[in-house]
Amino acid sequence: MVLGTGSQVPTRARNQNGYLLRWDDQGLLFDPGEGTQRQLQFAGVSASAITRLCLTHFHGDHCLGVPGIVQRLSLDGVSHPVYAHYPASGRAFFERLRHASAFHEVATVVEEPIEAEGTIARGSFGALEVKRLDHPVESFGYRLVEPAGRRMLPEALDRFGISGPQVGRLQREGSLTVGARTVTVQQVSVRREGQRFAFVMDTRLCDGVFALAEKADLLVIESTFLSSEAALAAEYGHLTAAQAGRVAAESGVRKLVLTHFSQRYDELTRFEDEAARAFGGEIVVAEDLGRIAVPKR
Structure with missing residues (x-):
């Protein structure tokens, strides 16, 4: 479920970031930007669907929705623990976000700060892994790998x-x-390989991007800029749509989802066109409140 596809500045059509992945009994909420709680309402998704909160980094468009989400967990009396993963260097930021205002806290939020690359959680769903990305602040991308069956x-x-x-x-x-x-x-x-999901936000091209995307059935990746602004993308630590397409092609991705668009663009068809020059597989230009299925094996 795509809750927001904008970047630093939301637009009339695009909320700031927010992505909910439903995976077996898990509901992983990635990078909830400002307004995510309201987007969940529009999508008809309750807070009880969230089992993990996964932040890539602490820029506002990726985390300013945390206060509303954390408070909603308590307001709705969510009984299961919700695990919060975020870069350990941002502990102070998460503390401020988690307790941004007074509320009656009854839900259980278990903080699990990320100290290094590797597997950060295991369960019947498989393994949740992280890799470092290249951004002006510490940032991690996520990958979920289902066991082979x-x-x-x-x-x-x-x-x-x-x-x-x-x-x-x-x-x-x-x-x-x-x-x-x-x-x-x-x-x-016969052996069936487990499904793989990868989530890559704000970053320049780096080894971590390709490692996360390797053989992903579904890759959700930022494509903030078009190639005409490639120098600007590199300066601020972002990818272009063409680079996202290259990553998908070289990593054997099955379905590519482009998102995190700069507010300077009104027409998004060019993002698909640029990515398609490098990647011949299925491409989705994400839209707010869109539902995107993980391809079946």
């Missing part, structure tokens, strides 16, 4: 006479005795 082959199951509840038992236990024969899960399935 098995895809059952119906024709193989039929051949061994396995059906119904037996399939689930075989998946859980790894083998199953059918008559006088023991059938292993490898005999009736």
